[in-house]
Amino acid sequence: MISVYVDLAIGLVIAFLLLSLLVSGINEGIVRLLSIRSKFLWAYLRDTMDGDAGKGRSWIPARVADVFGTLPFAKDPRPMHNPEPAPPVVDPVPDLRTTETVPPLDMTTRLYDRLREIDHPKRRRTSISTIPPATFGTAVMDLVAAEPKSVPGLLEKLKAADSPLHGHLSGVWKTSAGDLENFRKGTEKWFDGEMQRLTMLYRRYVRWVVALLGLMVVLLFSMDALEYGKMLLRDHAYRSGVAAIAGGGDGGLTALRDRCTASGDAAEPYACVTETLSSPALVQIFDHSLVSVRMPADGSPTVSWKPESWAERVFTFSHWPGYLLAWAALLFGAPFWWDLLRRLTGLRGRR
Numbered sequence: 001m002i003s004v005y006v007d008l009a010i011g012l013v014i015a016f017l018l019l020s021l022l023v024s025g026i027n028e029g030i031v032r033l034l035s036i037r038s039k040f041l042w043a044y045l046r047d048t049m050d051g052d053a054g055k056g057r058s059w060i061p062a063r064v065a066d067v068f069g070t071l072p073f074a075k076d077p078r079p080m081h082n083p084e085p086a087p088p089v090v091d092p093v094p095d096l097r098t099t100e101t102v103p104p105l106d107m108t109t110r111l112y113d114r115l116r117e118i119d120h121p122k123r124r125r126t127s128i129s130t131i132p133p134a135t136f137g138t139a140v141m142d143l144v145a146a147e148p149k150s151v152p153g154l155l156e157k158l159k160a161a162d163s164p165l166h167g168h169l170s171g172v173w174k175t176s177a178g179d180l181e182n183f184r185k186g187t188e189k190w191f192d193g194e195m196q197r198l199t200m201l202y203r204r205y206v207r208w209v210v211a212l213l214g215l216m217v218v219l220l221f222s223m224d225a226l227e228y229g230k231m232l233l234r235d236h237a238y239r240s241g242v243a244a245i246a247g248g249g250d251g252g253l254t255a256l257r258d259r260c261t262a263s264g265d266a267a268e269p270y271a272c273v274t275e276t277l278s279s280p281a282l283v284q285i286f287d288h289s290l291v292s293v294r295m296p297a298d299g300s301p302t303v304s305w306k307p308e309s310w311a312e313r314v315f316t317f318s319h320w321p322g323y324l325l326a327w328a329a330l331l332f333g334a335p336f337w338w339d340l341l342r343r344l345t346g347l348r349g350r351r
Contacts, residue, residue, distance in 0.1 A: 006344065011232040012225070013341045015285065016326070019223065020334035023213045027206070035078075035122055037129035037202070042108065043077040044198050049107040049165045060201075079112040081121040086114050090146040093157045105161035114139035133195070137188035140169070144180070151183060214330035222288040222313050224322030225329065231285060288313055 031037060043059035059077050090113075094105065112119075112126060115135065119126050147153040151173050158166035172190055176182035217223075286292060290310045291303060313319060329337075 008229060008232050010341070010344050012229060012329075013337050013344060015223070015228060016329045016332075017334060017337035017341060019214075019217055019221070019326070020330050020332070020337055023210060023217055023330055024334050026213050026217075027210055030209075035125070035127065035129075038078055038122070038125075038127055039076060040202055041129055041131070041198070042079070042126070044194075044201075045111065046077050046108050047164070048168070048194065049111065049163060050105070051162065051164055076125060077108075078125040079109050081119060081124055081126050082113070082116055083121070084116065086116045090114075090142045092146040092148070093143065093154060095157050095160065105157075105163060107158075107163055107165055110143065111136075111139055114142055131191075131195070133188040133192040136191045137184045140187050141180070141184050144183075151180070210333075211331060215327050218323050218327045218330065219314055220290055221286055222290075222310060222319070222323075223285065223326045224288075224319045225326040226322035227319070228285045228322070228326075 040060070046059045059075075093107075093110070112128075115128060115131065118135070119128050121127065144151050144154055147157075149156070151169075155166055155170055155173065158169065168190060169187065172186040173183055176186050288310065290307060291305055
């Protein structure tokens with residue numbers, strides 16, 4: 001009896017794992033296609049180093065709908081890709097107090113000029129989506145080395161340009177007690193903390209996308225978790241019946257006869273057993289999706305488009321508790337279900 005519940009648990013975990021992997025794959029495809037990670041990083045850098053995008057608005061909108069409606073399509077905060085290597089000599093930051101002809105300070109572009117070696121183009125824009133803290137610290141030290149007054153001179157120019165980076169680097173410089181090595185390490189530590197905070201912010205936004213994709217996948221495949229559990233139990237009973245008959249018993253003959261009877265006519269027994277063993281519950285549950293694939297014993301696979309039966313099933317209220325249960329399961333993510341599957345089956349990962 002225990003094996004029945006173990007089979008049920010493993011079957012549910014495998015189904016949720018496969019659907020979670022599908023959701024993760026779709027999300028990753030959208031992220032790569034629209035360069036979301038790279039845009040998110042450079043929008044954050046522009047807020048941190050240069051300030052808002054104009055009219056008091058942040059490069060990263062506050063509302064979730066604005067983030068996914070504006071950032072991927074409306075405006076691109078990334079600098080233009082430059083195939084040339086980083087210049088060996090860094091130009092000093094212009095002092096906006098001495099002249100009115102200097103254009104607005106663009107510290108983000110100056111940072112990119114020090115990172116060209118780790119870049120490759122994507123639609124004429126930079127594709128850099130992550131910056132190691134040590135690389136950022138080296139880039140800041142290059143800017144410092146170009147200043148006659150070292151760090152204090154750079155901080156004065158940043159303050160004159162009203163750059164948010166002035167406040168961050170001022171705190172690091174004060175805690176470094178005037179030592180350049182401590183300043184570099186402090187800058188790396190500060191930037192590492194900023195990237196961790198950015199990662200948390202990014203995951204908070206992506207959670208909404210994953211939830212929406214999960215609901216769409218559940219409805220597309222019409223994945224009723226409660227119905228699927230019942231199918232797993234029936235599938236176990238059918239296979240137990242086949243095993244009992246193969247062992248010389250007749251305990252499973254009744255269940256197998258019911259399954260192999262179609263429209264009151266006895267089906268061919270060998271074909272019925274073959275169909276039973278080759279169509280587990282995991283395969284049957286996807287027969288209710290909007291598009292299903294059938295693999296007959298003879299001939300090529302066929303693709304079926306069933307909008308009417310799918311719509312009738314989706315709009316049937318009795319299926320929605322199972323849909324919501326499956327949707328909630330997908331929110332745990334593929335790593336959770338893979339770890340649970342390993343625990344149930346005893347699989348061990350490589351150390």
